[in-house]
Amino acid sequence: MAGSEVARLRQQIQAEYEAAKQGLSGLSSGTARHTFIAARYERIGAFHEQLIEMIGPDEAVAVIAHTIWLPIDSGTA
Structure with missing residues (x-):
């Protein structure tokens, strides 16, 4: 169930x-x-807090980073 909530x-x-x-x-x-x-951005912060509770702080940051940053944003594309 956590997977669908994270999605x-x-x-x-x-x-x-x-x-x-x-x-x-x-x-x-x-x-x-x-x-x-x-x-x-305040709403994104609230979603981040929910993710922390579900999957932990490190994984929550990774989920957000992979969600909003495209390879072109980081210069790797």
Whole structure:
């Protein structure tokens, strides 16, 4: 059951991260944009806490890193 819950959280993390990235290029500006992006990252933080409880801190960081960072982001692609 933990595997399916981790997969669900991974999908939610990806969705929040993509929303935050879209917020960077959206039409809103200033405080509204910052508030939107900050809220996305706060949710990712909450998902991280849930992952820590399920799979431990090291594995939780690895799940998030593999979820939001593409090889091109790290310069390895």
